[in-house]
Amino acid sequence: MFGFAGVLVVFAVALLVSAIKVLPEYQRGVVLTLGRYTGTKGPGLVLLVPVIQRMMRVDLRVTVMDVPPQDVISRDNVSVRVNAVVYFRVVEPDKSMLQVENFLQATSQLAQTRLRSVLGQHELDEILSQRDSINQTLQAILDEATDPWGIKVTNVEIKDVDLNETMVRAIARQAEAERERRAKVIHAEGELQAAEKLRDAAAMLSQQSQALSLRYLQTLSDMTSGGKSSTIVFPLPLELIKPLIDAVQREK
Incomplete structure (x- = not known):
């Protein structure tokens, strides 16, 4: 009789232990009564x-999920391998348990398909230079798709964009050609500005004959100040010697 009573006591203790649950602050418990959802409990006892x-x-904490590398064909028919990371958390525990069988696997598969779809709408240059915009687009699409599961996607980040060697060399040649183009444009702009300044200076000197004469004399002084003996044929402006010619003619 004592043995049977002992079994009953052990069974009662086991039932009591199974009836008491303690949930930490970051967890919630979805309770089913005879298979029907009857509420969300926690945290605490x-x-x-x-x-x-x-x-x-x-678990209500933010989950960090790596999206495996995906083969993507961009809009300009370039094949690349792209991986990403998704940050999300459960905001409605009942939906995450009742609306989808495995919300982690479902979110991972959805992220992979959406990644290929969104990147396929962009050219390679856009994928490389507009990551922030693409990340925001992916975040909005995934957040909307996972809302029925009680999941909030907080951030999506593209980690790596891998190109084959042929594309890497092509991009390097393109970048070099772009640098050469910019250098030529800058040089041409400098030549244009210099020509404009020379035109303005010539117009200013042409208005004052004395200034033009002084400029000729200054140029001659600069050419002969080196100390080397040389023969210089320098055109002498008529305005400079015209007063001498007039004086000679008056004496005659």
């Missing part, structure tokens, strides 16, 4: 009716 009620734990 939760009491369940043994056998009749069952509880499923849901």
